[in-house]
Amino acid sequence: MQRQKGVALWRQISDRIRANILAGLYDRTGMVPAETALAEEFGVNRHTVRAALAALAQEGIVRAAQGRGTMITQRDKFDFPIGRRTRFTEGIGEQARELKGILLSSSREVATPELSDRLQLARGEEVLRLDGIRKADGRAVSRSTMWFPSERFAGIDKAFAETGSITRALSACGVEDYLRDVTEISAVHAEPDDVAHLELTPGAIVLVTRAVNTDPQGCPIQFAVTRFPADRVQFTIRN
């Protein structure tokens, strides 16, 4: 195995095993090969293999089956439903044990023409910009830049930082319900910021959504550009 500098060896091994699981290499048995076989395959010792498997168990991808080896418990991607009511927490919901939204930064900006258009703001109005990532079972599953009309959503950055949830942060700003108006989906190669925040390798694919949420009266309240690692997330649209 070609080793990367600056990345712990156990992590490189766990990345390789995870990729093999996602590629379906172990589908026939539903088990990861024995530790000794993995140690030989990757040219590392068994302690390193054990650390790698422990990390994958932590992620909920494998589970030690007493006396039988290591079972694959989740080889599928997270499935993110997109519909009239699109919610990150409900959407990923039962597929993960722990979900977390983390605020990276927030700032005030004058709305660009595109933002004014998306949020139906007058020219020159201010927007509050939040940059954040979301993790499911410790794995980064998305990275978002979100814009809200400043005046109506003063304090939403703090509310998101505290609750880790946009639904709860909107509720703290008096918006008890919201609806997805439009979602555009494209795919690009990972940018350096994706590599860093989404823990990807260069050349990886990122699914990008550009979405507008409105309040129940149809007034736009949020425009978000969200980037998902294509090897961890897929979208489902049910009509």
Added chain:
Amino acid sequence: MQRQKGVALWRQISDRIRANILAGLYDRTGMVPAETALAEEFGVNRHTVRAALAALAQEGIVRAAQGRGTMITQRDKFDFPIGRRTRFTEGIGEQARELKGILLSSSREVATPELSDRLQLARGEEVLRLDGIRKADGRAVSRSTMWFPSERFAGIDKAFAETGSITRALSACGVEDYLRDVTEISAVHAEPDDVAHLELTPGAIVLVTRAVNTDPQGCPIQFAVTRFPADRVQFTIRN
């Protein structure tokens, strides 16, 4: 510019110019740089640049503006709407001058467990498999493998070959209307077949949809896996 073997030079140049247009490099002027500037930039002669620009004009991306150079007429991707009524021809509709569905091959297969499940067929039932591509203004915009229950849709391969439209082919089989039930969206790197049929370069990104259509009574009539070049197509979901 690094040249590729086995790909005509003018095509390599047109790919580069198209990528620059899509990346917004010429957005400020809305014009492609002068032929002499492009010839110098890519280290080729003006004949090659002219052939590349002619190909892009053919695609509807640029237009020669008499005496003023080459205007960018379309820098956006095709926008493919996904909803309860998803239709290729209506969907790409006004964005292209010419749309064409081409049947590459058809065959009879015994349904795999996944297909039986998706199409609600009994174990061992036969399906008709169609492989085809779709072109918009001469550019490949998708490549599909579609499965239909054999008995109900006998002859749909010929109807698709003749009409170039699934909507019309279904109609020829007595299905006057159909609805999109579910669409899963993911993204992967291009496979060799994508490179060939979608005229992509290796490493390019392909958006993949896995979709079920039903008749108006809710009975599944088609399962399709469709691959779209991510640099030419994006999806829009309106709720």
